[in-house]
Amino acid sequence: MSETLKRHIVIGTAGHIDHGKSALIKSLTGTDPDRLKEEKERGMTTDLGFAFFGDDATIIDVPGHEKFVRHMLAGASTIDFVIFVVAADDGVMPQTIEHFEILKLLQIKRGVIVVTKIDLVDKKRIETVIGEIKQLIKDSFFENAPIVLVSNVTGEGIENLKRTLRVLIEQTETKTDKGVFRMPIDRCFTMKGFGTVIAGTVLSGRVRVGDTLELLPQKKELKVRGIEVHNKKVDEVGTGFRAAINIIGADKEEIERGNVVAQPGYFEPSFYMNGSLYLLHSAPPLKNFTRVHLHLGTGEYIARVVILQKKTLEPGEKGMVQFRLEKPAVCDIGDRFVIRTYSPVITIGGGVILEPKAEKIKGFDEEIIEHLQKMETQEPIVLVEEDLNQTWKTPLTPEDISRDINLPAEGVKNLLDELIKKDIVLLIDARRALYYSKKNLSGLKERILEIIKLFHDENPTLVGIPKIELLNRLPKGIDNILFNFVIQNLREENKIKITDDNKVSLFNFKVKLDSRLSEIITKIEKIFLDARFQTPDIESLLTKNIGEPELLKKAYRYLIDNGTLVYVGEGVVFHKDMVEEAKKKLIGFLREHKEIRVSEFRDMLNTSRRYALPLLIYFDTKGITIKRGETRVLGTGGGV
Structure with a gap:
């Protein structure tokens, strides 16, 4: 069934209406590209026609009539070189010029100029037309x-062509x-x-019979039932070939010119796309937000042009x-486009x-x-670098x-290695293969x-900003x-410090205390030392008249932040010396008795269950003790 496919070339035609493009293709190939009844009756091509030139090239016949230039654009977007047709009797005409401008805009840089209908004129007229063309x-x-x-008509010059x-x-380079x-x-x-058959020129990659494709922008899954190239069945087709693909998964009525079939998961339909636009010398000035016809790939779209650097493009x-x-629309980096005015329709x-x-750009x-x-530049390594530069909130995988x-991801991985x-x-x-600029x-x-500096300025008495608060102060996402x-990187560079309870500060930051705050701090510390294992909460402290409420709260938080006071849970706070004393007593008891109950620990500290239980649970979290049923045994953890 399968044949080995060699390199394939797509040739386009361009030129004014009735300059003999379709007749020329028939002379070259024996195939009449005027495939529609309407075209036969009117004697002009209204849509794309196709003919094979040998077994390695397809000629796309495009219409010359101004009304059908959009079809010309659909064909021209995928060609390798062009047959540019000018009739000897008419010479250079308006659509001749417009087609030529379109070829320049699409950067189709190679081709042959064919002067047709030489049987209708004398040599002098031919020389005049050649002069017009050269100009x-x-x-x-x-x-x-x-x-x-x-x-x-006579066949003169056809063999030479x-x-x-x-x-x-032979000179055409293989497409990238x-x-x-x-x-x-x-x-x-x-x-x-x-059933349904779709046709087009493969711009990149390969597809095989049995593969799954995605129809875009519909995002519909298709199955490849069969492939034909040059009216021959093949198992696969690749870049540069014109192909007819028999698909399962969509009816003809669901598909239109301009749609794209692609490898699933890569291309996304978009309402916004950025690009570089050149305005023709013959065009009027283009004002910001002008409505235009955008010709992209094989599709035509109505779009607004937002000029990013100025208000008007001259x-x-x-x-x-x-x-x-x-x-x-669905397209790729590097795709060429043409714009035409909304009304009257002129290529500009x-x-x-x-x-x-x-993303939508504002200003x-x-x-x-x-x-x-x-x-x-469209250089792959630049595209990878810029993709990372534009994605600052998250690292990216090669995928x-x-x-x-x-x-392809493998090619991206090699480019990432170069950038490293x-x-x-x-x-x-490394485990998750996450890369960052x-x-x-x-x-x-x-x-x-x-953010850390701002926190220090706002809270000079606090050791640092909680790590979770620091994350929340950064932009969302x-x-x-x-x-x-x-x-971790900032910590290794000695730019920041992190406490055991995840408070983050600048490396050289020191808490600033005025005399009044220092006085309140000393009073609170003494209260907790004196209270031993029956300590007050913040509400109780506020009733003791030891300082202004706001200063008292700052002092209390300062003592917790610097570790002088230890929060053990359930609203219970002890002085660090009391926690250390309780730990030593607990370890000594367990070494002698092997286990301890909450009631025994309570009595040991001469306190109540309200204070004893949260402290025991705290020691559990530090590995000092291990809970077994109603008792605790000695754990293997380090000190608090």
Whole structure:
């Protein structure tokens, strides 16, 4: 069933209506690309037509009529090089110019110029038309393109054109394969006995019969039932090939041009995407928030253009923009686009998508502009670095990054290793394979140190900020693993200190006490020493008239924070000396008697069960004792 597929080339056509593009393709291939009855009757191509040139190339015939330029864009977005057609009798016409501008915007840089209908004119007219063409292509990617003269009626020049196309096919470089399957749909039809068939050019990756694909933006699961290339059944198809894929899971009515089939889990539909836009010299100034037709992949969308660096983009200028779409689209980093005015519909510019899944941008942001300028390189290692830089609240796995930038995880892992060697990225958790940007690490450290300093300024009498409070003061969504990594990192750098009860302070911070507060602290400490094992709570202290309520609370918290007073649970607090005394008595008793009951511990301390039980439970948590039924035995833990 399967045939070995060699490299495949997709050739497009461009040019004004009725300049003989479809007739030329029939002369080259023997196939009439006008597949619709409407086209036969009108003598013009209204939608995409397809024909095979040899066994390694497909020619896409695109319409020339202005009304159908959107179909031309759908075809042109996936071609390797172009046959640019100009009729000898008409010469360069409006759609000739518009198609040429579109080819430039889509960065289709190779092709052949074909002058058709030479049987209708004399040599002088042909020379005039060639002059018009050379003026059009001057200083462009097409300046040195071959010009071939043909007649579709007499066949003159057709063999020469075939040879020229063969040379271009051989010279065409293989498309870069990102490894993740994606195919924009440009045709969908039903075949009797087979069901739904989708067709398009595979932009990346491979797909096999039996594979599962995702239909986007519908997010619908599809099963690959069969694949055809050049009307031949194959087991698999890869980058650069035009393919017809027989699918299970969706009807023809559910699918439209512009939809995408892709490897599940990588591509996400989005209403917002960022890119770099070039405005044609012939275009009017583009104002911020202008409504346009956005041609992307094989789809057409209505979108608002948000200009990120200024209020208006002038003709001939390039700028960073955000598209806000009225319906979601699916694309990838590096996809080319063209924009046309909403009404009347005129091509005014185009560019490249830099962020296919963007957040809504509010106002000018220099960091976003800088980020997008870096993304313009489209180098995989830069894409990985920027993905990490843009995700500062959480570390990422290679799989996370792979889904963000649509590259295979193994390739991402190799790029991460390179970035680690360059000291740009850190592996913060080897077991979970979590990576984080060093640039973001530096910024997060600064935020944390600022929060701690602010806490010290607000609470000069407190030892430090509770670790959980520190986390809560950071922006919502900070990953716990990342937070603990940064705290440990700051501790190792002697930037912070952490107490046994998780109070965090700057390394050189010292509690500041004024004379009045020191006086109250001394009084409270004496009260707890005198009370021994029947201590007051904070409410009782407030009634003793030993200081202003606010100062008393600060003093009380200070004594707990610095460990002078020990909270053992159930609202019970003891002086640290009393806790140590109780521990020694308890250990001595257990060494002699092996076990102790709560009542015995209570009597030993000359207190009540209200105080004795919380203290015993506290010793349990420290490993001093182990509860066994109604008694405690000696544990193996260290001191309190």
